[in-house]
């Protein structure tokens with residue numbers, strides 16, 4: 001039995017982290033026996049991040065390495081005819097660009113932040129929560145400044161994510177999944193990011209943009225339903 005170490009459920013999602021949702025979907029699609037173990041402290045994990053899985057061989061961290069492990073055990077996340085070049089680019093777009101927009105939407109918005117703080121860090125007792133989490137938030141925002149997106153206001157950020165959303169919607173115009181009639185590897189991270197964008201606790205520009213787009217929101221709902229979580 002594989003144990004997925006994951007952030008807790010929240011905002012209507014099986015995990016507050018889209019990478020944990022992606023890992024859950026990969027486990028489901030692989031058809032392996034798995035269970036979840038919720039944690040809000042990734043510090044002891046190999047990369048100090050979640051998700052990670054505990055297997056008979058030890059801990060495997062990072063959703064990509066989880067994917068590779070499951071493939072080594074026989075899982076097939078790519079259809080025979082799938083365009084893997086396009087698929088790879090979509091995975092990078094979701095994980096290295098869209099994800100950071102979600103991060104900014106949650107951690108960088110002064111109205112959203114108090115809800116994030118009290119949801120993500122509900123295990124920290126009330127009086128300590130504000131001082132501890134404000135230094136965590138500062139570190140996250142410093143990382144976002146270095147990454148680059150933290151330097152843009154919301155309007156500029158929306159202009160930057162729009163082409164990603166248009167690219168996804170264009171691919172989905174005549175087919176239910178990104179690369180055709182069946183689910184392929186890029187569907188897991190892309191749909192997980194769209195679901196996370198729609199699951200923000202307040203109606204931000206990003207949340208409304210994705211939720212109000214029937215192609216994008218139906219696709220995320222289709223993946224969620226297909227995965228059965």
Ligand SMILES: N[C@@H](CCC(=O)N[C@@H](CS)C(=O)NCC(=O)O)C(=O)O
Pocket residue numbers: 017018019020042048049050051061062063064
């Ligand atoms: N490349 C990793 C990314 C995982 C990731 O960014 N996890 C975030 C939550 S969404 C995390 O654990 N962050 C904790 C931290 O940075 O301290 C994967 O694919 O699993």
